[in-house]
Amino acid sequence: MASYDRRTGGSRRPPRAGETWWYAAVAGEAAGSFSTRIRTRTRRACLGAVLLLTLVYAGLVLTATGRRWGDAAVTGRRADTRVADFVRDHPSLAGAATLSLVLACLLLVAVGALRRRYALTGAAAAAVAVSVALAGLLQRFAPRPRLAEGAGALAPSGFPSATATLAFGVAFALPLVVPRRSRELVTGAATLWAVVLGAYSVATGDHRPGDVIAGAFLALAVQCGLIALLARRGRGRPGTRRGTALRGLPATLPLALLAAGGLAAGFLLLGETLGLPATAPYDPDELRLAHRCGQALAAGAGAAAGLALLVLVRHVDLDGGPAPYRLGGPFVEDSGAPDQGELVGPFTENRDHEIS
Structure with missing residues (x-):
């Protein structure tokens, strides 16, 4: 109760008729409450995503080997004839990708407005x-290495990709x-769409794979932080735990397969592509492999980030109010509380209570 006491700088929201905000606040702050468990999980996931983002930045931006691998992955799009032919034969895909981003942002706001979830819609847009x-x-402002041949010029970097961050941010x-x-179903399909946009940006040479991976982790960290803040309030x-998994299976199953297959294949090929020579000429086969x-x-990391978010909020109803807290123990039983299995309020049925 101390954090909600006005004398200690707590909440100043006045009680309303029929409102149980005081009880909800106490129940939400209890050690074993549902809100506390959700807040702990999402806060740890946020810190984990920040740690992964830092590792990607340190490995692929600050090190010469990582930068060389990223450049080879972008240059290899020309050596991969199927990718080069596909991008050349479909120039309208660039406009379609931009249009899809705009429509996704509008869809996010429209769904929340139609369902009258104005506060959650504003939080999601924020x-x-x-x-x-x-x-x-x-x-x-992130530190970057300097070009060896330039007079103090910084190496170009798109870390993280703004396009991938926007796409994964909307999906999450x-x-x-x-x-x-x-x-x-909706989040899984949106995550697959974001993965496709990230793959297209790498195929066109707009971003390196590390930029797309960083965009997914950055969006995941911000979204987990927001859910932790909502749980804190x-x-x-x-x-309910029935039926939701089967409804989302058409999207979550391809997402899981993409995460497992992409990460497994990527790490297997990574060992063969890190040994690129420091200077040209490069073998076209090595560039294609990179x-x-x-x-x-990039695809595996983006899909894994989407799956991680779905696991975190799988049994959480964000539309509802605070979770009711179950009182128990010999004191409650002796004071005339309802039978076991029912949820009771902060006071017992006989209303014989005292606040000291």
């Missing part, structure tokens, strides 16, 4: 905006606004 803003700040924000019964309650390795790693 999370997407924060993700893109952080990506821009990292591109501008959808669980806040879509109905829970269709959360897995008592948002979310246990949802491009395929980068595509596999």
Whole structure:
């Protein structure tokens, strides 16, 4: 109760008629409450995503081997004739990718507005905006190595990709606004769409694979931080566990296969592509292999990030209010509380209580 006491700088929201905000606050802060467990899980996931983002940055941006591998993965798109022919024969895909990003942002806001989840819609849109803003700040101010032949010029870097960050940010924000019964299906399909956009940006040479991977981890970190904040404010309650997994199987199964297959193939090929020579000429076969390795790693990492978010919020109903807290123990039983299995309020039925 101390954190909600006005004398200690707590919440100043006045109680309303029929509102149980005081009880919800106490129940949400209890050690074993549902909100506390959700907050702990998402906070750890946020820190884990930040750690992975840092490792990708240190390995693929700050090291010469990582930069050489990223350049080879981008250059290898020309050596891979199937990818080069596909991009050349479909120039309209660039406009379609931009249009899909705009429509995805509008869809996110429209679904939340139609369901009248205005607060969650605003939080989801803010999370997407924060993700893109952080990506821009990292591109501008993150330390980068200097070119060997340039007079102090910095090596160009698109880390992390703003396009991938926006796509994954919208996909990961959808669980806040879509109905829970269709959360897995919609979020899984949106994550697959974001993976495709990331693969296209690598195939066109706009971004390196590490930039796309970093965009997925950055969006995941921001979204997990937002859910932890919502849980801290008592948002979310246990949802039903029946039927939701089967509804989302058409999207989550391909997502799981893509995550497992992409990461496995990427790491297997990574050992063969890290030994590139420091200077040209490069073997076209090695460049082609580096491009395929980068595509596999980017797709696997993006799909794994989407699956991680779905696992974190699988049994969480973000539309509902705070989770009710179950009182127990000999004191409650002796004071005339209802039978076991029922959820009781902060006071017992006989209303024989005292606040000291």
